[in-house]
Every structure is written in C-alpha cells, then in structure tokens.
Amino acid sequence: MFGAFSRLTAGFRHAAHCTGPILIMYTLNEENAVTEKATETLGEGQVATRQGPLTDLRVIEMGQLLAGPFCGQLLADFGAEVIKLEQPGVGDPMREWGREKPHGKSLWWPVVARNKKSVTLNLREKAAQDIVRDLVAKSDILIENFRPGTMERWGLGYDVLSKINPKLVMVRVTGFGQTGPYSSQAGYGSIGEAMGGLRYVVGDPSTAPSRMGISIGDSLAATYAALGALMAIHARERTGRGQVVDSAIYEAVLAMMESLITEYDQTGYIRERTGPILPNVAPSNVYPASDDQMILIAANQDTVFKRLAEAMGQPELATNPRYATHSARGAVQQELDDLIADWTRTVDSATLLELMEKHGVPAGRIYRTPEMLVDPHFQARQNIIKVAHPIFGKLAMQNVAPRLSDTPGGVVHAGPELGQHTEEILSGVLGLNGEKLASLKAAGII
8 A cells, every 4th residue: 555665756647727747756855765756747937856955854744724824825926845644534734724615625725835745643642743753853844833831741742852953943832822821722823812912903893803814913913923933943043942932822913913012111102903093194095986996095205295185186284283293193093184185086997097096195095805906016016926736726825925136935835635755754754654654544543
C-alpha cells in the first residue's frame, strides 16, 4: 500500500475544468524531504515551487480552525515548509467551513491551507505522539492552538519538546493566553474581540455591538503569532535557543485599540459606536453620488480639506472659521458632512472620483469582490491570482502580502487533500519504510 519513494517519479493527475493534465514531479531535496512540483497548467500568478525568505524553515502546524492555521498560512506564503497534522478520516473542521460549498467543498480551505502539506495523525495515540516528537527534532517551529494543557497531557509540552530540540520555537495561540485565571477557558475569536474592546466600538450607535464581517480576532492573533515566531527565530540566531510565543486573541485585539486605554485613563472617556465616522475627524465619511453610488472621501487634514473645497467650487469653506482647522471641523462634523453630501448628490460617481483625483483628495468606491476582479490596479499588482485546483479548476484567491523585492513569497498550490503528504513526510523526512507505514495505517495512527 505504501511504496518506497524512488529518487524521481512522475505521474499525471487530471483536474476538473482544467485544459489538460497536471504533471506532478516528486524529487528528494538535500534534507531528504520530498518536494511536489506542478510543472504544467499553473494558474495565473501561481508559482511552481516554494519561494521566499522562509524556505529554510520547517513548521509543524497542529492547530485547527483559524487562529493557528492562519499563522501557518502566513509562514507558508513566504516559503516555509508547513506540515499540517490532521485527524485521520476527519481533518481540520475548516475543510467544511464557508458560506458557499460548491461540490460540497469548502472555498475557505483552499486559501487557509495553501502551500501546506497534510499529514494524518491520531494525536491521542502514543505512537502518533512519538511521531510528533520525531518531527520536532527536525523542525524549527511548532504551531498549536489547543486549549492550554492539551499538549502537556499528550506529553508534548515545551518542557519536553525543547529537550528534544532546544532550538524549537513553539507558537501557542489561544483565546486568553497560557497564564491567568481565564487561561483554561475555551476562547473563540468572537469572545476575544469582545474582551479586547473591539466589539463595543463596532457598528451603529442605534444597534447592538456588531461583528466585523470576518474573523478578525483570530486573524489578528495569528498575525501576531507569526510575527512572534519570526522574532523568536531571529533571537535564536544570537542565543542558539528557541522559546515559546504566547499569542492570545484578546491581547492581539487590545493591541490594535489605539488610544482607547489612555483616553479613559486620563479623561474618563469611553469610546462608543459611531457608525461610518470617527468622532471629531472630519470630513471623512461615505457620501452619495447622483447615480446612487456611495463614495468614501477622506479630507480631514487641513491642506486636503482646502483642496476639497476647491473641487466643490466653494474655496471659501477652507477659510471659514467654522471649518478652517481640524478641531473646528470636528466640532461641526454633522453639519459639514451634510454640506458635502448636498454637493456630491449633484455629481455622478465617475465624475466625482475624477474631481477628487484631480485635486489630490483621497477618495474611492467601496469594493465588493466583483469590483476587485476588474479593477486595473488589482490586475497590475496581481492582487488576485488563479491557482490550479483538482475540483474548481483555476480558483481565484488573494495573493500573498506584503511584497518583498528580492525574496517574494508565492502560492504553489491550494489547500491539500486530507493526508495527501503523509507518506511523503513520514518516509522522506523520518525515513519510515512502507511496511511501517502500513502498520501505522492499520492501527489507525495515520
């Protein structure tokens, strides 16, 4: 069932909706790890092999859903070899998530698991835990987002793993962190967003606190986790030792809350929900055009407001004491917004945007996906790429960010099938033979 790898093998896989077969080449690299390379039918903007500044890093991803996996995605986007461990026969629940599921498949999974290698392991079994420890000995980073104490119960705490590999960086993403009275509680992104202060200030003042429309709490914690992992790798260059990166969702949200704390500390001010505006920052709002399109105009800086007044044909507004300074405009914010809206209603959206550009006033439409797909700036910078997928054909998704001039990241492949790389990793990295792999499968370990 599990044949040994030859030095070089090749095979064809047919992808639905693709113009031809995808030729998959398997080769053994210098570290005896197997690299899969699609040599044909790459999508527009897709790259053939791992690239970027992190290609020398091996990452074990043991998380599921979003906070841990998005951290893994960020590292994989820039070349890290990310080995994702999943429960046999089940996999990460993200394989089932998404608002639309054509062919019964998640459209989120191809993005959050892109560039990763899927290995199935039943982590509740000792033999699987032994395999994790063997992988740790050959890895740089381990990501997990289980409830605190889970890894320790499996004999996979940092006290154990750091003895196996003192250079290991262990990234732990949770709702409340590894310490403190709430650390043992289950913590989802929505709870962290509420506790970190974001939910209270999002939405219209006439409604209950609102969601952001995306899982921003999880994604922020994952972003800070990735940043922490790279800082720990940088520190390792000096110390020779790894360390634990403790990223809590509520803390990641709190870190983004600007002057929320200092305002209350010094003045007792509590920020409230303010809808589409920021109090005392004017004009910066969404304004209606004559063709019923909504245009966002941000002209709150004094010099920019002067240019807006000129574009409106009312240059005297810039010298009117009611509007001449940032503080003055903030004091009459609603009045000024109404004045500007009365003018924008007389101009169609295309003309309005041309006027704003001509006068150097920041402005733009509020984009949905259809607008992104046809926008020339998105196209020029390849913000949206096409990635070959065995079910969806050429699947559109967002490209990697940020851009690096010399060592850019890239998307090699969409999220893998469950266990697609089990044999590759256990054989190529750990040296297990076909007989051993077959016995592990028979025992339900892989």
